[in-house]
Amino acid sequence: MSEEKEKPEAARERIRQEELKKEPSGSIHGGGLPDLVGNLGWKGTGIIILVLIAGFIIYAVFFR
Structure with a gap:
């Protein structure tokens, strides 16, 4: 698949994987908020956020 047709989510994930290969120590404590938000999408x-506010x-x- 060419990079022009690549979805933004796929491009972010590819870049993140490349960064993890370069510096694997950055993933010791998990992905953090950017990975959580990236995996859930805007609805999730x-x-x-609503559950946290209600709580x-x-x-x-x-x-x-």
Whole structure:
């Protein structure tokens, strides 16, 4: 597949894999937020943000 037709997600993943090959010590503690967001997409990321906000509100109402 040529790079002009490559999807942005695939290009990001290819670049990330190349960087990991160059510096494997960067992946000791997992991928972190960029990998999480990249794998979930915008809908999954939005759901996680909503769950975190709802959890914070519930905690603030019931446990303070």
